[in-house]
Amino acid sequence: MSETSASQRDIVTAAILVIGDEILSGRTKDKNIGYIAEYLTGIGIDLREVRVVPDVEAEIVDALNTLRRRFTYVFTTGGIGPTHDDITADCVAKAFGVAIDHDPRAVAILTEHFTSRGVEVNEARMRMARIPAGADLVENTVSKAPGFWIGNVIVMAGVPSIMQAMLDAVAPKLKTGTQMLSETIRGDVREGDIGSDLGVIAAAHPDVSIGSYPFFDDASGPNTNIVVRGRDAAKLAAAKAAVEHMLQGARAKLAAVR
16 A cells, blocks of 8 residues: 555554564464454554564664564563563663663552462562663553553463453553454456556556455356455545456456366
8 A cells, every 4th residue: 555645643563572582493383473363454454563682682682673673563472471581671771772671660559469379589570570761661451561562562471361461451552543343355267367467557547555465266266356455535545446357357268168
């Protein structure tokens, strides 16, 4: 979609920074990217980039500083637990050039949570109370250890259920733009049959995004879905109609030569 057709205030962007050696090694399969992408799309935020970095301070800091300057929000997942390799909070503090220490609010939350369950409040668990100076806490209704929000960076846990609870907690406070609308059209043609014609339609409708996605149908074989996306309902409808008309012609042409 051409952003010249929509004012910048209507477009809110985001990036995800996934942190953890276990993701890169394949030991842990990421379940957060797709969830966050769908969630943000649903509330009018465009996810523009996803990066995965190891538990290496320099790489985390560099990625954070790059992404937070380019996008409205950066959501991080992973690296805020109680172990020695959970270094996300320290890296965020370094990226913003602020101090980090045990936050009294987080300490109170964790102390109450652990003592009420007869769990030792030890040094490792209190690592999760270390928050960069000036950050707001992000509520964690699942396991209580909070995430945090500093500047335009929102730091969340990597455990999917906890991440989802944190996302729910911050969502009402996020700036959102005009929601992206989407229509999917089943082609009943192969992608190669319509590639050129689809390009012509895309050029004629610059204010929408048109993509083709091949798939295999067990009954009919190779097939294609066409996805049309845009913020203006009328322009979306016009592009969809053009795609449907083109598909009718393509299917008739294929039928004639069979």
